[in-house]
Amino acid sequence: MDHFLYRDGALYAEDVPVAEIAAAVGSPCYIYSTATLLRHFRLFDEALEGTEHLVCYAMKAASNQAILKTLAAAGAGMDVVSEGEYLRAKAAGVPGDKIVFSGVGKTDAEIRTALSGGIRQFNVESEPEMEVISRVAVELGTIAPITIRVNPDVDAKTHAKIATGKSENKFGIPISRAKEVYALAASLPGLDVVGIDCHIGSQLTELEPFKLAYQKVAELTEALRAEGHNIRRLDLGGGLGIPYTRSNEAPPLPVEYGQLIKDTLGYLNCEIEIEPGRLIAGNAGIMLSKVIYVKSGEDRDFLIIDGAMNDLIRPAMYEAHHDIIPVVEPAPGTEPHSYDIVGPVCETGDTFAKNREMTPLVAGDLIAFRSAGAYGAVMASEYNSRPLIPEVLVHGDQFAVIRKRPTFDEIINRDTIPEWL
Numbered sequence: 001m002d003h004f005l006y007r008d009g010a011l012y013a014e015d016v017p018v019a020e021i022a023a024a025v026g027s028p029c030y031i032y033s034t035a036t037l038l039r040h041f042r043l044f045d046e047a048l049e050g051t052e053h054l055v056c057y058a059m060k061a062a063s064n065q066a067i068l069k070t071l072a073a074a075g076a077g078m079d080v081v082s083e084g085e086y087l088r089a090k091a092a093g094v095p096g097d098k099i100v101f102s103g104v105g106k107t108d109a110e111i112r113t114a115l116s117g118g119i120r121q122f123n124v125e126s127e128p129e130m131e132v133i134s135r136v137a138v139e140l141g142t143i144a145p146i147t148i149r150v151n152p153d154v155d156a157k158t159h160a161k162i163a164t165g166k167s168e169n170k171f172g173i174p175i176s177r178a179k180e181v182y183a184l185a186a187s188l189p190g191l192d193v194v195g196i197d198c199h200i201g202s203q204l205t206e207l208e209p210f211k212l213a214y215q216k217v218a219e220l221t222e223a224l225r226a227e228g229h230n231i232r233r234l235d236l237g238g239g240l241g242i243p244y245t246r247s248n249e250a251p252p253l254p255v256e257y258g259q260l261i262k263d264t265l266g267y268l269n270c271e272i273e274i275e276p277g278r279l280i281a282g283n284a285g286i287m288l289s290k291v292i293y294v295k296s297g298e299d300r301d302f303l304i305i306d307g308a309m310n311d312l313i314r315p316a317m318y319e320a321h322h323d324i325i326p327v328v329e330p331a332p333g334t335e336p337h338s339y340d341i342v343g344p345v346c347e348t349g350d351t352f353a354k355n356r357e358m359t360p361l362v363a364g365d366l367i368a369f370r371s372a373g374a375y376g377a378v379m380a381s382e383y384n385s386r387p388l389i390p391e392v393l394v395h396g397d398q399f400a401v402i403r404k405r406p407t408f409d410e411i412i413n414r415d416t417i418p419e420w421l
């Protein structure tokens, strides 16, 4: 359920006609719905009602300051994976004790920044990292709260590039070695070992892999407690998938996911953290684009649009499907036409869809990529010297540009010329 719906034949973002935003801001652009962001955050929050918990939004999915402020005001914590994300979260007003720091390659400098600014916990992914965190904490005269990310060797049944919970992945420590690694952590002077962390992948469309992983986490909690570790917090990662195709996908609901957490782990009386990213932001955003040309090829017609792979890389990178809809609702009974939908970038990979049935379109028509709110704007680049596209946030009948399109001068002047030239 989201807030991008047709009204009187025109696509709206909440109470704003999308065409009005296009007229004001230009295309392409990202448009987010406040109501959808909040709705999805609250679904998770409510799913864990009755359990001590914190929903830490995985801000790598969409990290604009306005999005972070919207979610933080509703009570969200943040899951960050870099110093930049940490500082973004702080800049949006999120207190350190609601920020968890994940990621396999935290540097000394990143750890120092987080320890100085306040942190709920580090999710530690290796023994060398653990030693660095302990050393930096001792240097700063503090104690670093940590969980250890265990890799439960579970098949998340998702795209290979976003599966993280198999033993061949770079993430976490093998659950089979957990006892040994927890013993090492307990012996280090700068650490307070508060719990266990586990994140098995993204865009999971079944509960079964979560169940297998969480059962292993439950067993491990008991085993570690028996060894004297005070395991009191379980970070269960993110990963719940969203429907990218409206018609035939029904991934599990947050309430079902919450129930699974209670069923598998509730008896341990731990504080629960979850780190959803995609499910909060994904269907809360669209990418708006405009048809530049309709080009007739030998055996197919191309819609050449002003959005490209540098603006939304998911189709090129993960073979991802996005529903693409016209901003003017097709009249009932309109015969669809098949198009390849492509951007202007000089790579064949710059293809959003092949043989996509669309209402017949002409140059100048606006289209919207649904489910583009997560891993869209944040993965954009300026490849082909195409400016990063603006982001717009809608709130009821208001909208605001939350990141403006840079000018070409700004882009060019970011480079500096060495003296000898």
Ligand SMILES: *Cc1c(COP(=O)(O)O)cnc(C)c1O
Residues within 6 Å of the ligand: 058, 060, 061, 079, 102, 103, 199, 201, 202, 203, 237, 238, 239, 240, 275, 276, 277, 278, 279, 374
């Ligand atoms: C990416 C990531 C998430 C969020 O995953 P979603 O699929 O967007 O929910 C959560 N935790 C960690 C450690 C991650 O790397």
